[in-house]
Amino acid sequence: MKTMVFASRNAKEILRDFLNLAFGIGFPLIVLLLLSAIQANVPVELFTIGRLAPGIAVFGLSFVSLFSGMLIAKDRTSSFMLRLFTSPMQPRDFIFGYVLPLLPMAVAQTAVCFAAAIALGLPVDVHILYSIAAIFPAAVLFIAIGLLCGSLFNDKQVGGVCGALLTNVSAWLSGTWFDLNLVGGGFKKVADALPFVHAVDAGRAALAGDWSSLWPNLWWVMGYAAVILAIAVAVFRRKMNGDVK
Amino acid sequence: MKAIETLGLTKRYGAKTAVDGLNLEIERGELFALLGVNGAGKTTTIKMISGLTKPTGGDARILGYSIVSEPIRVKERINVSPQETATAPNLTVRENLELIAGIYGESRERSRRKAEEMISAFGLGEFAHVRSKTLSGGLMRRLSIAMALISEPEVLFLDEPTLGLDVIARRELWAAIEKLKGRVTMILTTHYMEEAEALSDRVGVMAGGRLKAVGTAGELTERTKAKNFEDAFIALAEGEG
Numbered sequence: 001m002k003t004m005v006f007a008s009r010n011a012k013e014i015l016r017d018f019l020n021l022a023f024g025i026g027f028p029l030i031v032l033l034l035l036s037a038i039q040a041n042v043p044v045e046l047f048t049i050g051r052l053a054p055g056i057a058v059f060g061l062s063f064v065s066l067f068s069g070m071l072i073a074k075d076r077t078s079s080f081m082l083r084l085f086t087s088p089m090q091p092r093d094f095i096f097g098y099v100l101p102l103l104p105m106a107v108a109q110t111a112v113c114f115a116a117a118i119a120l121g122l123p124v125d126v127h128i129l130y131s132i133a134a135i136f137p138a139a140v141l142f143i144a145i146g147l148l149c150g151s152l153f154n155d156k157q158v159g160g161v162c163g164a165l166l167t168n169v170s171a172w173l174s175g176t177w178f179d180l181n182l183v184g185g186g187f188k189k190v191a192d193a194l195p196f197v198h199a200v201d202a203g204r205a206a207l208a209g210d211w212s213s214l215w216p217n218l219w220w221v222m223g224y225a226a227v228i229l230a231i232a233v234a235v236f237r238r239k240m241n242g243d244v245k
Numbered sequence: 246m247k248a249i250e251t252l253g254l255t256k257r258y259g260a261k262t263a264v265d266g267l268n269l270e271i272e273r274g275e276l277f278a279l280l281g282v283n284g285a286g287k288t289t290t291i292k293m294i295s296g297l298t299k300p301t302g303g304d305a306r307i308l309g310y311s312i313v314s315e316p317i318r319v320k321e322r323i324n325v326s327p328q329e330t331a332t333a334p335n336l337t338v339r340e341n342l343e344l345i346a347g348i349y350g351e352s353r354e355r356s357r358r359k360a361e362e363m364i365s366a367f368g369l370g371e372f373a374h375v376r377s378k379t380l381s382g383g384l385m386r387r388l389s390i391a392m393a394l395i396s397e398p399e400v401l402f403l404d405e406p407t408l409g410l411d412v413i414a415r416r417e418l419w420a421a422i423e424k425l426k427g428r429v430t431m432i433l434t435t436h437y438m439e440e441a442e443a444l445s446d447r448v449g450v451m452a453g454g455r456l457k458a459v460g461t462a463g464e465l466t467e468r469t470k471a472k473n474f475e476d477a478f479i480a481l482a483e484g485e486g
Contacts, residue, residue, distance in 0.1 A: 005347030009333055009340075016335040016376075079331035083392070086295045086402075087348050088320045 002089055006097030013071055014105065020067050024109055028060035029116050036120045046179055053117035054131055054203025055176025057110045058138050058196065062167045064106050065146035069158035072098055072150025076239070091237050098150075099143055106139035107132065127207050134206035134218060138199035141225035148232035151239045170196045195224035246309050248273040248400055248430035249294065255302030256289050263289040265454040266303065271447075273399075276422070276431045278445035280438075282482050286454040287434050288404075294432070295402050296320050308399055321349070324398035326390045328405040334378035338369050338388055341377050342395050349396035363391040367421065383414030390421065394429075401425070403433045407440060419444060438475040450481040457481045 014020050032052065039047035046052075075081045084094075110132050118124055145166065149158050171177060173191040180188045180197060191197045202217035204210075249271040256264040264286040271277045281287045292298035294305050296316045304311050310318040324345075332341050342363050346356035364373050367387045372380060377388060386406060393401055403422070407415040422444055425431065435441055441448055442462040449459045458465055458481050462474045471477035 001350065002348050005344060009336060009344050012340070013333060013335045079327035079329040080333060082297065082327050083325055083331045083345075084348070085297055086320060086323065086325045087345070087396075088317050088350070089348055090317075 002093045003096045003100070006084075006089065006093055007100040010071060010098055011101035011105070014067050014101070017067075020063075024060065024063040024067065024105075025112055027063070028056050028109075028113055031059065032056045032113065032116055032120070046176075049117050049120050049122045050207055051204055052176070053114055053122055054135065054207055055174060055200045056117075057113040057132075057135055057203060058174060058199045059167070059171050059176060060109050060113055061106055061135070061139050061142040062162070062170045064102055064109065064139065065142045065149065065166055066158070066162040067105075068098060068102050068143055068146030069149035069153070069162045070155050072147060072236075073153055073155040073158045076150065077154055085240075091240055094240065095147070095233055095236060098147060102143045102146070103139065106143065107136065110135050110139070127209055130209075131203045131207040134202045134214060135199065137218060137221045137225050138195070138202075141195060141199070141221060141228060144225060144229035144232045148228060148235055151232065151236040169194075173197060174200045176200055195221045246273075247271060247306070248275065249277075249305065249307055249432070251290075251294070251303065251305040253303035254290065254293060254300055254305050256286075256293060256298065257301045262454050264293070264300075267454075267456055269449060269456060269459070271430060271432065273430055274427045275446045276426050276433060276444055278433045278435065278441035278448045279451065280435070280441055280448055280478060280482075281451035285451040285482070287451050289454075290451070291402055291404065291432065291434060295323055295325055322398060323400045323402065324349075324393040324396050325402045326386075326393040326404065326406055328408060330385055331389050332377035332380075332385065332392065335376055337374050337376055338380070339364065339373045341388060341392055345392045346395045351396075359395050363395050367391045383410050383417070386410060386414070386418060387421070390418070394425070398429065400430045400432070403431055405435055406433070407435070407437065415440075438478055442474045450478060452482045452484060457484070 035047045035052055036049065038044070114122070114128050114132060146162060149161050153161060173194050174196040175191065180191050198217040198220040202214055202221060205213040205217060247270050249269070251267045251269045254264060254267040255262070267290060279287045279290065289298065293300050294307065294312060296312060296319055300313065304313050307319045308322055312319050333344060336344060339360050342360035343356040346359050351359060364370050369384070369388060369391065372384060377385065380388060390406065406422070407418050410418065433441065433445060445462065447459060448462055448465060450457045450465070458468070460468065465481065466474050466477040469477040469480040471480055
């Protein structure tokens with residue numbers, strides 16, 4: 001009950017911030033439209049809607065890290081958290097209260113991206129639902145990154161780390177904007193070692209019904225999501241105790 | 246049973262002792278003002294008693310429950326009105342109140358009813374649908390205290406409740422606090438001596454982490470042979486009393 005009450009508050013705080021909606025939904029849609037326009041004028045295999053939509057959906061999720069990180073960091077550094085810390089809320093109420101509202105938001109954001117892709121010519125079939133499901137572990141990963149950053153940094157630092165660094169790194173190393181094979185070398189090795197390109201490739205594989213390519217990529221993302229979520233929960237609990245010592 | 250009883254309550258940060266073996270008893274329904282200059286140890290004391298900081302020595306019993314071994318039982322019975330803005334900025338006045346009621350375990354229906362009661366009691370009806378970030382300082386402080394009271398705490402901590410308020414808003418808040426006397430045990434920290442004198446049943450003066458004196462404002466003035474309570478406080482805080 002306490003968890004759900006707190007989760008409801010967090011959902012309202014995020015959804016009532018115009019900048020969150022503008023960046024979380026508006027910016028990825030603009031990018032989708034822009035790259036589709038390029039594709040219409042100068043056809044590029046990478047920017048066909050079936051390859052582009054999962055990539056932009058994953059890119060959009062990086063803003064979920066920004067929302068969650070900012071909210072947690074602002075709460076942590078305000079007297080509002082002092083009020084909550086003197087209440088009977090337990091650490092699990094805080095953690096689930098922050099994470100739970102972000103999951104449907106991330107799914108909704110992905111669905112909006114695919115709805116726009118349908119308007120741009122993506123064929124409507126059940127593979128879209130499979131692709132949204134395949135991107136879900138990436139949503140958990142980005143939420144975990146937000147929880148971790150919000151626990152470690154203040155809101156200005158979260159703005160820098162999640163708003164600038166993460167959105168750029170996750171975009172460049174995702175294989176959405178350019179083919180990583182064209183760059184090759186160390187850049188591709190780093191990209192392959194990180195989860196972002198695998199998240200996009202899992203979404204693309206599910207959309208194409210290519211199940212053999214799906215699971216290796218999905219395991220990679222799920223592994224990262226599980227490890228970063230575990231670290232984020234541990235750091236949050238540690239910081240919570242640290243803040244009250 | 247006392248509302249609050251501290252037993253050699255101590256807090257050390259490395260080599261520095263912020264609170265040194267505090268022994269204090271506060272009766273139920275009493276408004277106790279804890280005074281001291283910056284660094285005297287009053288904030289650390291409040292933090293320990295309200296469960297924000299763990300003591301490094303001693304204990305405190307709130308309504309008979311130990312802050313060390315039964316912190317959740319303590320937290321269910323207390324609430325805090327922090328010094329700075331402590332509301333959820335994008336939630337309305339009503340939503341902020343319902344949030345706190347829900348966090349303290351009230352059902353949705355009871356939360357709504359209690360929020361209405363608080364809105365009415367604190368004259369917030371006109372602003373019930375307004376997001377808290379747009380409220381004036383006085384209204385924000387009124388909301389903050391209403392949020393602290395919605396859980397019907399038996400012990401309430403008021404940290405500089407009128408800091409930064411104009412004289413009218415301050416008097417309004419004093420009136421609201423006066424109404425609670427006798428029903429809720431309150432610990433008030435303030436830098437305004439006239440506030441402590443006007444509102445409190447008893448005053449405790451801390452300096453250097455220790456409790457220097459306890460009594461009514463009149464008793465402390467008489468004890469220090471000071472002209473007024475402010476002079477008495479200065480004498481006690483500087484160790485002359």
